[in-house]
Amino acid sequence: xxxxxxxxxxxxxxxxxxxxxxxxxxxxxxxxxxxxxxxxxxxxxxxxxxxxxxxxxxxxxxxxxxxxxxxxxxxxxxxxxxxxxxxxxxxxxxxxxxxxxxxxxxxxxxxxxxxxxxxxxxxxxxxxxxxxxxxxxxxxxxxxxxxxxxxxxxxxxxxxxxxxxxxxxxxxxxxxxxxxxxxxxxxxxxxxxxxxxxxxxxxxxxxxxxxxxxxxxxxxxxxxxxxxxxxxxxxxxxxxxxxxxxxxxxxxxxxxxxxxxxxxxxxxxxxxxxxxxxxxxxxxxxxxxxxxxxxxxxxxxxxxxxxxxxxxxxxxxxxxxxxxxxxxxxxxxxxxxxxxxxxxxxxxxxxxxxxxxxxxxxxxxxxxxxxxxxxxxxxxxxxxxxxxxxxxxxxxxxxxxxxxxxxxxxxxxxxxxxxxxxxxxxxxxxxxxxxxxxxxxxxxxxxxxxxxxxxxxxxxxxxxxxxxxxxxxxxxxxxxxxxxxxxxxxxxxxxxxxxxxxxxxxxxxxxxxxxxxxxxxxxxxxxxxxxxxxxxxxxxxxxxxxxxxxxxxxxxxxxxxxxxxxxxxxxxxxxxxxxxxxxxxxxxxxxxxxxxxxxxxxxxxxxxxxxxxxxxxxxxxxxxxxxxxxxxxxxxxxx
Numbered sequence: 001x002x003x004x005x006x007x008x009x010x011x012x013x014x015x016x017x018x019x020x021x022x023x024x025x026x027x028x029x030x031x032x033x034x035x036x037x038x039x040x041x042x043x044x045x046x047x048x049x050x051x052x053x054x055x056x057x058x059x060x061x062x063x064x065x066x067x068x069x070x071x072x073x074x075x076x077x078x079x080x081x082x083x084x085x086x087x088x089x090x091x092x093x094x095x096x097x098x099x100x101x102x103x104x105x106x107x108x109x110x111x112x113x114x115x116x117x118x119x120x121x122x123x124x125x126x127x128x129x130x131x132x133x134x135x136x137x138x139x140x141x142x143x144x145x146x147x148x149x150x151x152x153x154x155x156x157x158x159x160x161x162x163x164x165x166x167x168x169x170x171x172x173x174x175x176x177x178x179x180x181x182x183x184x185x186x187x188x189x190x191x192x193x194x195x196x197x198x199x200x201x202x203x204x205x206x207x208x209x210x211x212x213x214x215x216x217x218x219x220x221x222x223x224x225x226x227x228x229x230x231x232x233x234x235x236x237x238x239x240x241x242x243x244x245x246x247x248x249x250x251x252x253x254x255x256x257x258x259x260x261x262x263x264x265x266x267x268x269x270x271x272x273x274x275x276x277x278x279x280x281x282x283x284x285x286x287x288x289x290x291x292x293x294x295x296x297x298x299x300x301x302x303x304x305x306x307x308x309x310x311x312x313x314x315x316x317x318x319x320x321x322x323x324x325x326x327x328x329x330x331x332x333x334x335x336x337x338x339x340x341x342x343x344x345x346x347x348x349x350x351x352x353x354x355x356x357x358x359x360x361x362x363x364x365x366x367x368x369x370x371x372x373x374x375x376x377x378x379x380x381x382x383x384x385x386x387x388x389x390x391x392x393x394x395x396x397x398x399x400x401x402x403x404x405x406x407x408x409x410x411x412x413x414x415x416x417x418x419x420x421x422x423x424x425x426x427x428x429x430x431x432x433x434x435x436x437x438x439x440x441x442x443x444x445x446x447x448x449x450x451x452x453x454x455x456x457x458x459x460x461x462x463x464x465x466x467x468x469x470x471x472x473x474x475x476x477x478x479x480x481x482x483x484x485x486x487x488x489x490x491x492x493x494x495x496x497x498x499x500x501x502x503x504x505x506x507x508x509x510x511x512x513x514x515x516x517x518x519x520x521x522x523x524x525x526x527x528x529x530x531x532x533x534x535x536x537x538x539x540x541x542x543x544x545x546x547x548x549x550x551x552x553x554x555x556x557x558x559x560x561x562x563x564x565x566x567x568x569x570x571x572x573x574x575x576x577x578x579x580x581x582x583x584x585x586x587x588x589x590x591x592x593x594x595x596x597x598x599x600x601x602x603x604x605x606x607x608x609x610x611x612x613x614x615x616x617x618x619x620x621x622x623x624x625x626x627x628x629x630x631x632x633x634x635x636x637x638x639x
Contacts, residue, residue, distance in 0.1 A: 001028045003066045003179050003207055004049065009058030011044055014441075015433075018044055021058070022233035024226060026179060029610070031201070031208040033218045033240065036228035037429065038445025038473045042211045043073060045228070046181050049209070069177035073184050073444065075168040079157035083149060086156055087140055087171050097127045098137050106153050143170045146196045148354065162188030162354060173200065182210040186217055187470050190353045191496055191524075203614065213474055215240055215499040223610050315344050315461035315489045318379035320365060325374035327360055328515070334360050336515025338374070342490060349501045349524065350494040352511025358494045359389060361509075361517075362464050365492075385460025389467040389494070392451045396440035400430055400450060403439060407457045428453045429476075445471045452480070461489035469497040498524045575630045582623055589616045 006024040010017075018041030026032065036042045047053040049060055050070040062068065077086065088099035101124040108117050128134055144152060147166040156164060169185055180201075186194050194217065201208060201221050212218060218225075218240040225236040225243040236243040320342040327335040334357030342348065350358045360370075366386060368376035394403065404421045412418055419427075425435050428449060439447065448471040455463075463484070469477055481503045484491050495501055501508070501524035508527055510518040520527050592613045 002026070002063055003028060004060060004062045004068075006049070007059050007061070009045075009048065009060065010056045011041060011048065011053075012056055017231050019228055019233060020231045022228075024233060024235070026207055026209060028178070028207055029205065030224055031222045032210065032224045032226055033222040034209060034211045034226050034228070035243075035474060037475050038449055038471075039443040040228040040473075042228060043183055043443070046070065046183055046209070046211065047072070050181060066179065067175065067177040068179045068181060069172040069175040070181045071165075071169055071172045071183060071185060073187070074161075075165065077156045077164055077168075079155065081156050082153045083144065083156065083159075083167050084140075084152045086167055087144070087174065089171070094131050094133050094136060097124065097131055098133050098140070100124055101128055101133075101137070102152065140170070140174055143173055143200075146193070146200075148190075148193055160355070166193075169197075173204075177206065179207045179209065180204075182208070182212075184211055184213070184471070186212055186214045186496070188354065188467070189496055191351065191498060192353070194496060194498075203618070213469055213472060213477060214497060215474065313383045313459050313461045313489075314381060315383075316379050316381035317344060318377075319344055319346075319382060319462060319490050320379070321375075321377040322365075323375045323377070325364065325376070326372045326515075327357065327364060327370070328372060333515035335364075335371075335517065338515075338517045340509070340519065342492070344490060345488065346490050347484070347504055347506045348490075348492045348509060349505035349507070350492065350509045350511070351496070351501070351524070351527075353513070356511045356513060357515075358511055359466050362386070362466055362492065362494060366464065382462050383458070383460050384462050384464055385455045385458055386464045387452060387455045387466060387468055389470065392454075394439050394447060394451075396438060398439050399436050400439060400442070401425060401435040403450065404454065404457070407454050411457050412459070424453060424457065445473055445476075448472055449476055452476075456483075463487065463489065463491045463493075465491065465493040465495070467494055467496070469495060469500050498528075574626075575634060578623065578627050578630060582620070582627060585616060585620045585623060589613065589620060592616060 003026050005026075006022065008021045008023060010020045010022075012018060016039075034042050034045070044053060048055050050068060051060075052070075081089075084102045085099060088095045088102075101121075104117060104121050104124055108114070108121060111117055128137070141152065144150075144167075147170055149163060149166055149170070156167065159167070165188065169182070172180055172182065185197065189197070194214070198217060198220050208222070210222070220239075222239060224238070225240060227234045227236070227243075227247075236246050322342070323339045325335050325338040338361075350361065352358050364370045365376055365378075366384060368378075398406075401421060404425060408421065410418045410420055411424055422432070422435060426432070430446075430450070439450075442450065452468070452472070468480065472480070477500065481500065484504045491504065493500070493504060505523055507522065508520045508524065510520055510527070512518055520530065522530070592609055596609045596613065
């Protein structure tokens with residue numbers, strides 16, 4: 001069933017056209033990833049759908065009684081509200097009762113003997129029973145906890161920007177809206193939280209429209225890709241990997257067509273220069289065709305292809321030697337007795353939970369005096385390039401080209417050529433008209449890309465990247481990853497982007513809390529497998545230990561003799577057939593997954609198959625849990 005329809009929608013800012021006459025229908029159960037280069041209008045489209053911004057022409061029609069929840073990149077908040085108040089800002093009776101109940105519980109912790117509060121607590125407890133609101137309260141606390149928020153009564157203004165966004169994300173997830181619209185939901189999240197959000201969205205029945213640069217997240221969550229490209233909207237059914245395959249085919253056809261246009265253009269140009277004899281209709285039509293060709297070729301070149309051509313400074317053998325490093329803030333231990341040697345051309349990723357010390361380590365390397373104890377010895381040839389997590393402070397009154405010229409008028413490329421600041425900007429997808437725009441007119445992603453250009457123009461030989469994937473579009477990330485692959489110096493990256501880590505890192509520094517840093521050789525996927533194997537090994541050892549303790553505990557054996565746990569008659573019948581049921585479910589799931597992989601054109605059928613896959617996965621999980629229960633009970637009945 002349809003939720004909303006976009007018809008012939010257009011939007012421009014000043015002379016910049018974002019999209020023109022685009023149309024899109026969003027149906028129940030669809031999970032859509034919205035792609036496009038920085039400044040192409042992705043966030044603007046989301047705001048138009050929500051009604052926060054008006055389109056120039058066209059319409060957005062929402063089906064009656066369908067609700068939309070929207071998470072913006074930088075949500076506004078009331079600094080006086082607590083986390084729980086922010087979540088329960090809705091006006092429904094259930095939300096109001098749960099909010100009041102939570103506030104009374106908090107008040108009673110401070111004044112446990114206050115009779116008025118005790119009476120109010122009993123009254124609200126009865127209301128919670130009457131409205132069956134306990135499940136909602138439990139859901140709220142579960143989601144907040146999974147998102148890393150444990151103090152539900154903390155004021156919003158006391159939270160970091162990343163945690164505040166998580167509160168708004170929780171609010172969006174818990175509204176039970178028909179359509180979730182999420183703008184960069186994974187920014188500033190650690191990998192454990194991202195993995196939980198992946199699973200939540202996959203199993204959730206709500207429709208989803210999402211902007212994200214996280215390519216693993218896209219591939220695992222969405223079943224349709226929509227891309228804003230050259231002011232148009234293009235739709236690709238399937239996951240992100242399907243989109244890449246189809247997109248490469250389209251680009252190949254587009255390149256072939258562009259080459260044909262270039263050849264035709266050269267032929268027409270030659271004819272024009274030779275001079276048109278007469279003013280007949282045929283000649284005029286040919287002149288008009290030439291003008292049209294010229295305009296189309298100009299449009300094709302206007303988007304540009306991002307290339308990174310900056311040079312680098314020679315790096316000697318000694319790069320960074322860290323010995324016995326310590327750093328704490330009051331009782332919070334971030335780095336404890338850490339030592340390592342970082343060599344030339346190493347690719348190091350730094351991972352761990354938020355606020356655990358990752359960015360602090362980069363800052364100490366840049367400024368060793370920040371350490372409490374220990375030494376950071378930097379090689380004499382090291383020239384750092386630091387790309388910080390947040391936005392560098394930019395003068396909004398500067399024009400784009402002035403900002404870059406403040407670094408250098410000319411830059412030497414890696415092959416020894418000199419190119420101007422304007423050419424560098426062209427290479428970074430800032431065409432000539434945009435170069436003279438004020439910085440305040442740029443989108444967040446465009447500012448981030450401009451800051452990256454400035455960092456690389458300094459010709460560093462050790463790159464320090466703190467969350468480099470935040471706010472950069474996928475095209476820019478692909479080129480950055482390729483640049484890092486061929487970069488002759490050393491790269492140290494703090495990142496939560498698993499795809500980026502897999503493509504750019506050969507070893508990881510894993511922050512584990514309490515100042516402990518574990519060094520792992522391999523990329524992020526290798527590390528994930530390693531940690532899963534360790535967790536499995538730990539569970540097996542715990543089970544073995546339990547069995548050993550039971551064997552050596554005479555009271556436990558006596559208890560077993562006194563009380564045997566037996567399967568009921570119905571459980572015995574179920575246990576006889578449950579293994580066959582599991583095999584049948586697994587075979588059916590494999591069949592559906594295979595059908596999905598071969599379904600590329602019929603989206604209605606694809607959606608049906610996807611729903612069936614989700615249902616089968618849930619059934620299989622429940623059946624497995626039931627099998628474990630019955631099997632354990634059957635074993636106990638025999639001992």
